[in-house]
Amino acid sequence: MTNVFVIGLGLIGGSFALDIKSVRGHAEIHGIDTNEDHLNEALDLGLIDKKAGMEDLEKADIVIVAIPVSTSLGLLPEILDLVRDDAVVFDVGSTKSLICEAVADHPKRRNFLAAHPIAGTEFSGPSAALKGLYKHKVNIICEVEKTAFKLQEKVLKLFADIGMRIRYMDPASHDRHIAYVSHLSHISSFMLGKTVIEKEKNERDIFDMAGSGFESTVRLAKSSPAMWAPIFEQNKANVIETLDEYIGNLQQFRELMEKGDFEAIYNEMENTNRIKEILKGINVPTP
Amino acid sequence: MTNVFVIGLGLIGGSFALDIKSVRGHAEIHGIDTNEDHLNEALDLGLIDKKAGMEDLEKADIVIVAIPVSTSLGLLPEILDLVRDDAVVFDVGSTKSLICEAVADHPKRRNFLAAHPIAGTEFSGPSAALKGLYKHKVNIICEVEKTAFKLQEKVLKLFADIGMRIRYMDPASHDRHIAYVSHLSHISSFMLGKTVIEKEKNERDIFDMAGSGFESTVRLAKSSPAMWAPIFEQNKANVIETLDEYIGNLQQFRELMEKGDFEAIYNEMENTNRIKEILKGINVPTP
Structure with a gap:
């Protein structure tokens, strides 16, 4: 036994x-x-x-x-x-x-x-x-x-x-990498949920306009705060670094929009499309 | 016919x-x-x-x-x-x-x-x-x-x-609301994909550390640039507004982390957890 x-x-x-x-x-x-x-x-x-x-x-x-x-x-x-x-x-x-x-x-x-x-x-x-x-x-x-x-x-x-x-x-490499591929996703999702919920206070009934795309990106915002607040605390330095890079990329995208450079925006998205191939890799179990 | x-x-x-x-x-x-x-x-x-x-x-x-x-x-x-x-x-x-x-x-x-x-x-x-x-x-x-x-x-x-x-x-209300529940999700996802792909240039093989959470939040980054660049262009003013609010929320979260106020971070997440109920609403078709 x-x-x-x-x-x-x-x-x-x-x-x-x-x-x-x-x-x-x-x-x-x-x-x-x-x-x-x-x-x-x-x-x-x-x-x-x-x-x-x-x-x-x-x-x-x-x-x-x-x-x-x-x-x-x-x-x-x-x-x-x-x-x-x-x-x-x-x-x-x-x-x-x-x-x-x-x-x-x-x-x-x-x-x-x-x-x-x-x-x-x-x-x-x-x-x-x-x-x-x-x-x-x-x-x-x-x-x-x-x-x-x-x-x-x-x-x-x-x-x-x-x-x-x-x-x-x-352990140090684990914490640095996992900040990118897990912890940052949770924050991006929670803040997306927050941004839309705040809007909803003033504008009623916008959620029936939301489709599966919104649902997918905001899914992690359902996660347990009791589990996640301590994770962010223990991995503070790495998470702040990933957040700074993420916020920087969003700001740059915003500037391209402001300038009206939609060719650059097209290229940004096209370059990021290769996430398709990367995600395929995640899903293939080693034989 | x-x-x-x-x-x-x-x-x-x-x-x-x-x-x-x-x-x-x-x-x-x-x-x-x-x-x-x-x-x-x-x-x-x-x-x-x-x-x-x-x-x-x-x-x-x-x-x-x-x-x-x-x-x-x-x-x-x-x-x-x-x-x-x-x-x-x-x-x-x-x-x-x-x-x-x-x-x-x-x-x-x-x-x-x-x-x-x-x-x-x-x-x-x-x-x-x-x-x-x-x-x-x-x-x-x-x-x-x-x-x-x-x-x-x-x-x-x-x-x-x-x-x-x-x-x-x-049309004006449509474009304002859809910026929140659809267009912003696409940008958050594309920029998340970009942030992690940029990291991967220097740090090999971080993607086998990614799980279904990352996959879900980054899913929309597979979307067609030919479809999305014109959408962002036509809805420029609304999209910039949602981006500003999203970036502002991320910066505030980052400041709370920097200050070490993890109680406030817990509360932020707990408040956003009500997205669960909201998403349930999306998925119930009207009888």
């Missing part, structure tokens, strides 16, 4: 619970969450086999920490204090530098693996959990060399079994 | 051709396009029954003008010159003020209906045409009172039969 503990039963933790259950039939899934309603919901939905508390962590073989990154900073060292020497703990947070720092000098650093599965939806809570969410998705692993070899093997085998593609990276 | 002419056999024109064929079995669909390849492709795909030229427009009962808005300005008066007194011509452009102005004093103004179906995808050309694209979608009609009553009836019945919901609006 493998005892798997999932701390934080939202979209990400709940989806791991479902996938692990399906590839490790013998595993017992224990759930920990400060939100008692979420814990009961996770039990009702069959995400977990039983509710647990921090005091049960001594039984754990595998611990998944799927909570806001601000909470992880304080809780990860406590979790490592509580687990056995042969247990492995991994997090799934969207920032990696501060999290790796928080456990850098912990006596059980070798029991920890820093991970970031690139998967999710704009929804949150136990009911948002999806079976197969991680299939063909990239999982970024940081500082793999700091995790005990046998525990690396164990967790990487689990990731492989649920269909993930592994990419190794140092 | 009803003779329907579709001028411009891209996503929008081609999809109209498909839907009209399915609700008007007796109609013959004639295609006109300056791009001979598109014309042949439309014929091969069964979007149209036969190829036609401008000189055939005298046979037309219904003419759909689905070409870039810049081309419509010059071509619409010519088309009206060529059609019979009982024919009806409608356009589908994403701007309405300049198009309505272009035909305002035409002797056949009563043969024209200004429309903007809120439907589409990021793809273009005849192969992008989709059957049922317009089902439950909003179609904005401008200056309906300027179209002959019997011709209004004829086209509105057609729109109803292919499942569209009709909304009436004056």
